[in-house]
Amino acid sequence: MSRSCVETEIQMTAIRSFSAVAFAAAVTVAVPATTAQAADDYGASAPPGIEFELGAAANVAPRYEGASEMLVTPVPLIKINRLTLPNGFQIGGRDRGGLSVSPSFNVRGARKSADTPALTGLSDVDLAIEFGAEISYEAEYFRLHANLRRGFGGHEGWAGEAGADLIVRPMEGLRVSAGPRIxxxxxxxxxxxxxxxxxxxxxxxxxxxxxxxxxGVGVGLRQDFDNSWAIIGEAGYDRLTGDAGSSPVTAVGSRDQFSVRLGVVRKFRFDF
Known part of the structure; x- marks a missing residue:
């Protein structure tokens, strides 16, 4: 890869990281009340405060949707686990089970013919940031989830995913999940x-x-070592179908889309 391409990827990564951090900060304040549960629904009332995770991962995925070329990039890992206000209003905090609605976001990298000569003649597509919501239901051994997001920047449409996972916990601190995706x-x-x-x-x-x-199908793994650190791994396979699979754009790449992510997170808690 040329030096200019490497510099471009670094710049894109910086934009993705900034966007993720900014959005996480925003949803901490603005997440809708439909995700809330009273603190006593979780057992002992949690003190006012916030619990969240910050980390980083190496992500291996196609350069763009429909590409055959893979790209390795660093990505931020951000998750709000609990937010409890002084009046007792609480978001999150449930270890397992229950219905929840939460923010969902995604970043789609730019698609440029300069990076992929096979696309010469097609218009470039700028980086896009997607904002939306996810609804999920989790029990001891399974989880159902679906999300929908609206794009800004590179595209202004709606896109999302849905899936169902079986969950096993073979040992203390280890959670493994797997299931189909669309x-x-x-x-x-x-x-x-x-x-x-x-x-x-x-x-x-x-x-x-x-x-x-x-x-396709997705597999996830999480190993919590203590109250502070955890390792997260994800892998997925998707087969483009319908017009996405039949498009001439995909024909110069591949309908088979693979992805792998491995990262580490640090858990934080601050009481108000």
Whole structure:
């Protein structure tokens, strides 16, 4: 990879990291009341304060959706576990089980023909930040979850994922989950990433419509060593389908999308 490409990736990583931190700070204040539970619903009342996790991970994923080339980038890991206000209003704090609604965000890197010569002729797509919400239900041995986000920047459509996981805890502090996944997007998202305008040199015209865009499987692992540190690992496989799989953009890359992430987090608690 050329020096200019390396510098570009570093700049993109910095933008992603800043966006994630800024959003996490915002949702800490603005998360909707639908995620709240009274403190006594969790047993002993938690003192006013906040519990959260900060960390970093190495992420291996396709350079863009539909690419065959893989890219390694550092990513921030941020999670708000509990926020309890002085009036007893509490968000989070439940170890296992229950229905919850929480913020969801994602960052999609820019797609540039300068990085992938096979895309020469197609318009570049800027970096996009997605904001939305996730709803989930977790019991002792399974979890159901779905999210939906609106894009800003590179695309202005809606996209999300849904899945179901089986959960096992084979030893103290270790949590392993795995299950099927689907992803979906509306017409504006699909048009941005998978449509090809008529007259584009080297590509047949193609109009991508919204719908299910991939199906696959995800695996997650978390090992908590103590009250301060944990290791997190994730792996996934997705197969692009529908118009996403049939697009000429995908034809110069791959319908098979793999991803791996490994990171470490530090847990923090501050009482008000």
């Amino acid at each position: 992803s979906y997007a509306d017409n504006r998202y699909m048009d941005t990433y998978f449509s090809v305008p008529a007259g584009t040199a080297g590509f047949a015209a193609f109009n991508a419509d919204g719908g299910i865009k991939s199906y």
